[in-house]
Every structure is written in C-alpha cells, then in structure tokens.
Amino acid sequence: MAKRDYYDVLGVSKGASADEIKKGYRKKAKELHPDRNSDNPNAEAQFKEANEAYDVLKDADKKAAYDRFGHAAFEGGMGGGGGRPGGGFGGGQGDFGSAFSDVFDDLFGDFMGGQRGGGGRQRASRGSDLRYNLRVSLEDAYAGMQKTINVPTSVSCDACNGTGAEGGSEPTTCPTCSGMGKVRAQQGFFTVERTCPTCSGLGQIIKDPCKVCSGAGRVEKDRALSVNIPAGVETGTRIRLAGEGEAGMRGGPSGDLYIFIDVADHKLFERDGTNLFCRVPVSMGTAALGGSIEVPTIDGGRGRVQIPAGSQSGRQMRLRNKGMPALRGGGAGDMFIELAVETPVNLTARQKELLREFEELSEENNPESSSFFSSVKSFWDSMKG
Ligand SMILES: [Zn+2]
Ligand SMILES: [Zn+2]
Numbered sequence: 357m358a359k360r361d362y363y364d365v366l367g368v369s370k371g372a373s374a375d376e377i378k379k380g381y382r383k384k385a386k387e388l389h390p391d392r393n394s395d396n397p398n399a400e401a402q403f404k405e406a407n408e409a410y411d412v413l414k415d416a417d418k419k420a421a422y423d424r425f426g427h428a429a430f431e432g433g434m435g436g437g438g439g440r441p442g443g444g445f446g447g448g449q450g451d452f453g454s455a456f457s458d459v460f461d462d463l464f465g466d467f468m469g470g471q472r473g474g475g476g477r478q479r480a481s482r483g484s485d486l487r488y489n490l491r492v493s494l495e496d497a498y499a500g501m502q503k504t505i506n507v508p509t510s511v512s513c514d515a516c517n518g519t520g521a522e523g524g525s526e527p528t529t530c531p532t533c534s535g536m537g538k539v540r541a542q543q544g545f546f547t548v549e550r551t552c553p554t555c556s557g558l559g560q561i562i563k564d565p566c567k568v569c570s571g572a573g574r575v576e577k578d579r580a581l582s583v584n585i586p587a588g589v590e591t592g593t594r595i596r597l598a599g600e601g602e603a604g605m606r607g608g609p610s611g612d613l614y615i616f617i618d619v620a621d622h623k624l625f626e627r628d629g630t631n632l633f634c635r636v637p638v639s640m641g642t643a644a645l646g647g648s649i650e651v652p653t654i655d656g657g658r659g660r661v662q663i664p665a666g667s668q669s670g671r672q673m674r675l676r677n678k679g680m681p682a683l684r685g686g687g688a689g690d691m692f693i694e695l696a697v698e699t700p701v702n703l704t705a706r707q708k709e710l711l712r713e714f715e716e717l718s719e720e721n722n723p724e725s726s727s728f729f730s731s732v733k734s735f736w737d738s739m740k741g
Contacts (some may be wrong), residue, residue: 359427362408362413362422365405365406366384366406366409367380367384368380371398372413374414374477378414381406381410381414384406385403385658388406389403390502407449410709421441425526428535429535429559430535430559435622438514447628448474452602452646457635459475468490480612482609482611483601483602483609483610483611484602485602485612485614486602486611486612486613487614487616487617488505488507488614488616490503490615491619492585492589492617492618492620493620493629494619494621494622495591495654497588497590497619497680498587498588499587499655500586500588500589500681502583502585503583503585504580505581505582505615506578506580507578507579507581507583508576508578508579509577509578509579512573512574512575513566513572513573513575514575515566515567515568515569516569516573517569518573520565520566520567520571521562521563521571522562522564522566522567523564525563525564528560529559529561530552530555530559531561532553532554532555532632532675533552533554533555535560536552537555537559538552538557538558539552541706542549547634549634567601574588579608581597581600581674583595583668585615585617585712586683588630588681588682588683588684589617589619589683590615590627591617591618591619591621592616593616593617593683594617595615595617596612596614596615597612597614598612601613625654625691629680631679631681631689631692632654632678632690632691632692633691633692633694634651634652634691634692634693636649636661636693636694636695636696637695637696637697637698638663638667638697638713639697639698639700640697640700643667643695643697645665646664646666646667647662648660648661648663651675651690651693653675659675659678661693663695667695667697669695669697670695671694672693672694672695673692674690675690675691675693676690677689678690678691679691
C-alpha cells in the first residue's frame with residue numbers, strides 16, 4: 357500500500373513552518389479523534405496516520421530525513437502496520453511513546469478545556485555555554501585589544517553534504533534493523549527492544565564513508581571570532597559573548613561564549629588591583645648620595661625618579677597615574693617604585709681599601725644600626741638583672 361505524503365496527511369504545504377505543521381496536525385487530530393468518530397470506520401486509521409506524520413514532521417532530525425529520503429527514511433520490516441514511524445532517527449531518545457504522550461497531552465488539554473498552547477513547547481533546548489581561556493600579557497591588559505580567537509564548532513561536512521557518505525552517495529538502509537534503528541529479541545516471555553548494533557540506532561549504514569568526516573557527517577571547524585578585550589582586564593575577568601556558544605537543539609537559542617581572562621606575570625611589574633609595583637635596584641652610592649634614575653612604565657615609556665640622599669632599601673616612590681586603568685572607568689592606578697639597595701660585589705683591592713677607610717669615618721652615619729645596637733644592649737642588661 358502506497359503511503360501518503362506526510363505533508364498531505366496534515367494538509368500543509370511542503371515548506372510549512374513548525375507552527376503551521378503543528379496547527380495542521382491539531383486540526384486533523386480533532387477531526388479524526390476516535391472519540392468523535394465512532395461511526396467512521398476509517399477514522400482510527402487516519403488518526404494514526406496523522407499522528408505518524410506529525411511525529412516525523414515535528415522533529416527536526418526526522419523531518420530532515422523525510423525531506424531527503426521520503427518514506428524510505430523510515431521504512432522497515434519490523435513491527436508491521438507502519439504505525440510507528442521513525443524508530444531509526446532521533447538518536448535513541450526513546451521515540452516510542454514519547455510522540456504519543458505528546459499527542460495526547462495536547463489533545464486532552466484541548467478536549468478538557470485546558471489552555472491552548474500550554475504543552476509541548478519545552479522541547480527546544482538551549483545550546484551549551486562554552487568557555488574559552490585567553491591568556492593575555494600585562495601590556496595588552498593595560499592597553500586593551502582586539503583579538504581574533506578560533507572557537508571550534510561542529511558544522512555539517514561540505515564534502516558529503518552532511519550525509520557522511522563518500523562522493524554524495526546516499527546512505528543505505530541498515531539491513532539488520534531495516535532502518536528502524538532497533539532490533540527485537542526474545543527473552544523468556546518478553547520481547548525486548550534494543551538499539552541496533554549494526555547502525556547504532558541510526559537506521560542507516562554508510563558503505564563508503566566520507567573521507568573528510570569519516571562518515572560522521574559533521575566536521576570540527578574553527579570559527580574566527582573577533583573579541584574586544586577592554587583595557588584593565590584582570591585574571592578572572594569574564595567576557596560574555598551572547599549567543600556565540602553551542603547551537604541550540606530544535607531551534608532553541610544558542611548558548612553563550614565566556615572568555616576567561618588570565619593575565620600573564622610580567623618580568624618587571626607586579627600588579628595589585630590598578631596599582632603596579634616595580635622593584636628597582638640602586639647602587640649603594642646612589643642610595644647614599646641621591647640621584648636620578650630612569651624607570652620603565654607599562655605603556656612602554658620612561659619615567660624619571662629622584663632618589664633622595666640616604667634612601668634605604670624598600671623605600672617607595674610613587675608615579676601618579678602610571679598604573680593600570682580601571683576596568684569600569686574611574687581613572688588609572690599609580691606605579692610604585694620600590695628601591696632595592698644593592699651591596700657591591702667583586703671588589704678590587706683599591707675599592708676595599710677605600711671602603712675600609714670610609715668605614716673608619718662612618719661612626720655617625722648609620723642611625724638605624726646605632727639605635728638597634730643600643731636596644732640590644734639594654735635587652736642584655738635587663739636579662740642580667
Ligand atoms: Zn540497524
Ligand atoms: Zn563528510
């Protein structure tokens with residue numbers, strides 16, 4: 357018996373939208389519902405036919421298969437009667453029953469005066485959010501930048517038009533399950549159904565798999581996205597790109613893409629919020645006599661810092677507004693120069709001689725040492741007592 361075209365069954369055109377298909381189905385289902393057609397012997401069969409058509413056309417995957425292969429997409433020997441279409445497609449989501457509960461929820465909702473359009477709408481699911489870790493230099497975090505990142509996504513394989521079969525040849529119906537995707541086995545008194553081992557439930561096998569995608573029908577492809585990294589980002593800053601995540605299922609919205617920023621350590625600068633710290637070694641002579649030193653700034657420029665005579669290690673000097681910009685506006689931080697007085701090494705005999713002479717003249721020149729040793733002395737004195 358030749359099967360009727362599913363679109364004809366629902367009284368909609370081939371290009372009908374999901375909404376139109378649903379409307380067409382609801383209309384037919386009401387007309388043909390067995391409870392209302394006790395005097396029409398064909399109604400039950402037609403009702404089943406409408407359910408079958410809707411079961412296929414409401415499901416994006418099955419619809420695509422039907423559009424491509426017609427009834428052949430679901431044809432198979434088992435079960436008989438053709439009451440259960442599409443066991444093969446849909447990736448093993450327990451198709452049996454789900455279509456019917458959908459149908460009946462819908463119908464009973466209507467017949468019992470339930471709200472229109474209440475049910476069956478949550479099937480579209482949102483795509484997953486994706487995370488992308490992006491490491492940036494401190495200089496880039498300072499200046500902000502436009503960065504192109506490559507996000508891997510699955511796209512339909514061009515070489516085989518997504519069929520997975522080499523050279524545009526069409527996949528063939530699985531001989532084990534005759535396209536149903538499921539096989540039945542007898543276990544004691546029960547007949548159990550399980551996923552077809554030959555085609556893994558797809559209902560089709562590919563004799564000559566596409567060399568590009570190895571028969572998957574999809575390939576990983578990098579999608580180039582231009583991302584604006586604002587000035588002032590820190591490690592842990594997240595940048596959300598709405599809708600750039602994984603594609604949704606069945607027309608659901610796409611997920612979001614989150615860029616997680618990780619700012620690399622810098623050789624010269626250490627960051628604390630918007631402030632920067634730069635440790636600058638100075639010679640003992642400069643620290644004692646005072647002088648001017650040149651220091652780097654994060655924008656790649658130079659700054660001059662006056663070292664007061666008699667500066668100690670750890671002394672900080674501030675360069676205003678030479679720190680990092682605040683991410684959400686509000687001006688820049690400061691840069692702090694921290695002096696590290698360096699003790700000279702590898703002295704020549706002449707230098708040693710000069711330093712010894714210097715030491716002999718330096719009784720009064722180390723107030724910190726003097727005060728420390730007087731504290732030590734009184735500590736020992738007190739312990740004696
Ligand atoms: Zn199979
Ligand atoms: Zn391919």
